Amino acid sequence: MTNEQIKEALSAKFPTLSEWETPHDLLTFRADAQGGLKVLQYLYDDDHLAFRFLTDITAVHFPGRTGEELCVVYHLHSLETNARLRMKLYVPEGRPDVYSATSLFSGANWMERETYDFFGINFIGHPNLTRILNVDEMDYFPMRKQYPMEDPTRTDKDDDMFGRGGSY
Amino acid sequence: MAEQHIKLADEAIEKETTTINIGPTHPATHGVFQNIMEIDGERVINTEPTIGYIHRAFEKIAERRPFYQITPLTDRLNYCSAPINNLGWHMTVEKLYGLTMPKRVDYLRIIIMELARISDHLICNSVIGVDTGALTPFTYVFQWREKIYDIYESICGSRLTTNIGRIGGFERNFTPATWNFLEDFMETFPKALEEMEILLTRNRIFMDRTIGAGPISAERALNYSITGPNLRAAGVDYDVRVAKPYSSYEEFDFEIPVGSTGDAYDRYLVRNAEMKESYKIIQQALVKLKDLDPSVYHADVPEYYLPEKQDVYTKMEALIYHFKIIMGETEIPKGEVYHSVEGGNGELGFYLISDGGRTPYRLHFRRPCFIYYQAYPEMVAGGLLSDAIIALSSINVIAGELDA
Numbered sequence: 141m142t143n144e145q146i147k148e149a150l151s152a153k154f155p156t157l158s159e160w161e162t163p164h165d166l167l168t169f170r171a172d173a174q175g176g177l178k179v180l181q182y183l184y185d186d187d188h189l190a191f192r193f194l195t196d197i198t199a200v201h202f203p204g205r206t207g208e209e210l211c212v213v214y215h216l217h218s219l220e221t222n223a224r225l226r227m228k229l230y231v232p233e234g235r236p237d238v239y240s241a242t243s244l245f246s247g248a249n250w251m252e253r254e255t256y257d258f259f260g261i262n263f264i265g266h267p268n269l270t271r272i273l274n275v276d277e278m279d280y281f282p283m284r285k286q287y288p289m290e291d292p293t294r295t296d297k298d299d300d301m302f303g304r305g306g307s308y
Numbered sequence: 309m310a311e312q313h314i315k316l317a318d319e320a321i322e323k324e325t326t327t328i329n330i331g332p333t334h335p336a337t338h339g340v341f342q343n344i345m346e347i348d349g350e351r352v353i354n355t356e357p358t359i360g361y362i363h364r365a366f367e368k369i370a371e372r373r374p375f376y377q378i379t380p381l382t383d384r385l386n387y388c389s390a391p392i393n394n395l396g397w398h399m400t401v402e403k404l405y406g407l408t409m410p411k412r413v414d415y416l417r418i419i420i421m422e423l424a425r426i427s428d429h430l431i432c433n434s435v436i437g438v439d440t441g442a443l444t445p446f447t448y449v450f451q452w453r454e455k456i457y458d459i460y461e462s463i464c465g466s467r468l469t470t471n472i473g474r475i476g477g478f479e480r481n482f483t484p485a486t487w488n489f490l491e492d493f494m495e496t497f498p499k500a501l502e503e504m505e506i507l508l509t510r511n512r513i514f515m516d517r518t519i520g521a522g523p524i525s526a527e528r529a530l531n532y533s534i535t536g537p538n539l540r541a542a543g544v545d546y547d548v549r550v551a552k553p554y555s556s557y558e559e560f561d562f563e564i565p566v567g568s569t570g571d572a573y574d575r576y577l578v579r580n581a582e583m584k585e586s587y588k589i590i591q592q593a594l595v596k597l598k599d600l601d602p603s604v605y606h607a608d609v610p611e612y613y614l615p616e617k618q619d620v621y622t623k624m625e626a627l628i629y630h631f632k633i634i635m636g637e638t639e640i641p642k643g644e645v646y647h648s649v650e651g652g653n654g655e656l657g658f659y660l661i662s663d664g665g666r667t668p669y670r671l672h673f674r675r676p677c678f679i680y681y682q683a684y685p686e687m688v689a690g691g692l693l694s695d696a697i698i699a700l701s702s703i704n705v706i707a708g709e710l711d712a
Contacts, residue, residue, distance in 0.1 A: 163644045164403060194533050195648075196657060198672040213659070215646060215674075219530070219544070222551055226646065247533030250682040258367070273360035273711055282368060289365075289372050 141188070141221040143167040149189060153182055159228070168226040176212070176229045177239035183216060183225075184244055191216040191225065194241065197251035199259040201284045209233040212261055214241070231261070233284075240266040258283035325353055332361050336439065336697045339707025343684075343700075350692050355685040359678075363711040370671040374636060375401050376475055376614065378671070383469035385675060386709040389428035389652035390470045391420045391460065396649035399554055400658040401475045404645045409607050412600040413477045414556040415593045419490070420463075420472060421555070421649075422586040422593075426497075427456045428652030429537070429579040429586075432704040436576055437508050439701045440517040445507045452500050455493045462486040476613030477606020494590065501583060509580070515573065522687040522699020523571035532683040535676050536654025538703050541578045542570030548650040559596070560589050572695075572702035611638050636666035653677050653704055677709035 143162055150169070151157055157179070159170040171179050183191035195215035202209055208230035217224050229238055240263035241248040252263045253272040260281035263269055271278065280287060316322060331342035340361040346354040366381045373381070382393040395417050402409065409417075430453055434446035457467040462485045464472040473479065482490075508514045524534070529542040539546055545564045549557040565581030567574030606613050610629045619626035632638050642664045648657035657674030680703060687703075688696035 164646075166646055168644070193530060195655070196659065196672070196674045198659060200661060200670045215657070215659070219546055219551075224552075224646075245533065246528070246531045246686075247679055247682065250678065251533075254678070271360075273363040275360075282365070289368050 141218070141223045143223075143225075146189065146223060146225060149186070150179070150183075154179055166224055166226055168228065170228045170230065173212075173229045173231045173238055176214075176227065177241060177244075179227060180214070180216075180241055180244055188221075189218060190220045191218045191223075193217040193219050194245040194247055194251070195224070197241070197248060197255055199255045199261055199283075201259060203285045205230070207232050210236050210259055210261060212238050212255065236261045237264055238262070239264050240269075242266055257281070260284070324348065330697075330700075332358075336700055337705075337707075338435065338701065339705065339710070341705070341707055341710060343696075345693070345696070347693055350694070352688050352691055352693055352696050355688055355696070357681060357684060359681070359710050361711065362707055366673065366712045367671055370668055372667055374666050375640075375668070376633070378668070379473075380469065380471045382673075383471055384708050385673060385712060386428070386652055386656070386677070386706045387468060388431050388704075388706055389424035390468065391424040391472045392428075392649060392651045393656060394470060394472050395421055395555075396647070396651070396656055397658060398473050398475050399649065400645055400647040400660055403647050404641060404643050404660060404662055405475075405609075405612055406641070407476060407607055407609055407612065409477065409555070410604050411556065412597065412602075412604045413606060415597050415600070416478060416482065416605065417473070417555050418557065418560070418593050419590050420460075422589045423456045423459060423493075425586045425650075425652055426583050427453045428704075429583050432652075432702070433508070433576055433579050434504065435701050436518065436572065436698065437514065439697055440514055442507065442511070442514065445504045448507075449500055449504050452493065452497055455489065455496075459486055459489045459493065462489060474606065474614055476609050479614075480616070481603070481605040490594075494587075494594075497587065501580070501587075505580060509577070517694075518573040518576060518698055518702065519571060520569075520691075521572040521695035522684075522691065522702065523569050524683060524687050525570060528683070528686065529570060532680060532686075534654070534680040534683060536651065536680075537578045537582060538570070538575055538680055539654065540564065541567035541574040543568050548648050548655050552648065554647070554649060560592050562589050572698045575702045640664055640666065648674065651676060653706065653709065654680065673712055675709045675712055677704075677706050678712070681705050681710060 146167055147160060157169045157171055161168045183189050195217045198213050200211045210231050210233055212229045214227040238261055240252055252266055255261050256269050257271045257274050258281060325346050325348045328345050331337040332340050342358040344356040345352055370378050379394050379397055382397045383390040385393050430449050434449050437445045460470050461467050462483050464470050524542055526542040526544050529539050543566050545566050547564045562585045565578050567578050614633055615626035615630050620630045640662055643662050645660045648655045654676030659672040660668050661670040663669040688699050
């Protein structure tokens with residue numbers, strides 16, 4: 141099944157999907173944050189698409205995109221047609237709510253816990269949304285860009301000279 | 309009703325199950341992670357894995373490291389087959405840069421990756437033997453792991469965490485010593501593998517201990533996003549080398565071994581069969597290499613490939629490119645890449661977002677161990693505690709890959 145066919149089938153069912161791209165030949169699109177699970181469900185149930193293998197869930201933080209700072213990224217794989225796709229949901233930092241995919245994929249459990257742990261995405265309906273790699277007492281989400289990796293008070297390291305300076 | 313040997317205080321409630329800890333530093337875990345198990349006699353009722361003891365924040369560190377400095381981080385994911393991680397990372401960056409490798413580099417990489425797969429599976433399978441009480445195969449096949457490490461050492465100078473290769477090829481050509489080590493390995497390995505199989509495969513004790521231990525059905529395995537030998541043992545023939553070939557794997561002729569019940573014994577058999585397939589792939593690669601110019605070991609991409617040190621000191625162009633790469637002056641394309649390779653334990657994916665800066669904007673590792681280990685409680689529920697130990701060693705959980 142080609143990317144074009146998947147795109148046609150999906151956009152006929154969900155006209156609101158947008159930002160279609162194929163970077164490095166991987167079909168990518170954006171769905172609304174609340175409708176993400178419905179798209180996953182349709183992709184799972186449809187016999188021609190049959191995206192029944194969840195490769196990965198992760199998130200990316202874009203502090204510059206006001207109102208949609210956090211992006212949840214799903215990678216799906218259809219083992220029957222050997223097609224892959226990538227779905228993105230954008231949510232605001234203040235209210236990062238996304239429906240959990242654990243009802244469809246048991247494997248989503250830890251992937252979502254990891255995403256919660258590092259980005260603070262609130263997966264609604266997750267059976268046990270707790271930190272997984274970091275300590276439970278941690279009170280921030282370390283992969284967000286406002287948390288610099290190194291001590292920000294240090295003055296002996298000048299990263300401006302090395303391509304990436306500034307705040308992160 | 310069991311006979312009461314201890315008189316409990318009045319009104320006391322007797323707890324009928326026992327809670328035990330396997331880990332964080334239990335010999336059965338082969339790494340640092342914990343299983344809190346609730347057992348009833350010898351039956352496992354419930355397991356709660358706790359992980360994160362060696363979390364090293366690689367994804368955060370990677371956001372501050374130039375691309376070529378991320379390779380040593382990938383070493384420490386699955387440290388039993390570090391070269392696969394290294395080369396997978398190089399291929400991801402090459403995909404971002406839009407580079408194609410010469411055939412010889414592809415074949416050399418395949419040799420290294422298949423050697424890494426053999427050493428990974430050797431450890432896993434012989435450790436199942438150790439956990440069932442047979443130490444001999446383990447100590448015996450370790451010699452061949454050492455031989456593989458000698459091969460790595462002659463190419464990159466290190467053995468366990470290899471940092472092998474560069475973006476754009478290898479740091480140096482295979483030396484005569486490498487070819488000698490490889491020849492020796494190819495001559496002696498089949499016999500060693502056969503001997504390990506004689507010791508284990510049809511061994512009554514080994515079979516009794518592993519058959520039916522920690523099974524998982526194909527359907528549940530897919531639902532849990534399990535990949536690699538553990539998925540194939542359940543009967544699904546998914547292998548990234550075939551589904552999405554990289555590094556010229558499509559030119560090679562090999563089988564994907566599959567099991568049927570997904571238990572520890574099937575996982576053992578699948579890994580054993582995969583070692584034989586890997587051996588076949590290396591044989592084919594050696595034949596293919598004969599027709600190629602033996603001096604090629606990297607692509608001709610001076611903007612991205614770190615030049616040899618000798619050239620940096622003696623040639624102007626090499627010095628300029630060296631300076632530009634090290635100081636982050638090369639043009640790095642913007643883009644979003646997902647690249648996956650078949651690691652020792654399954655689909656090892658790299659999700660990379662580049663904003664044109666010197667470092668990745670975001671890098672995420674899809675670690676097969678992390679994903680399949682969550683199926684462990686389901687695999688062992690209802691089974692015996694001793695089966696749970698075998699199941700743990702047969703799914704080959706590597707703590708480094710678990711925690712990233």
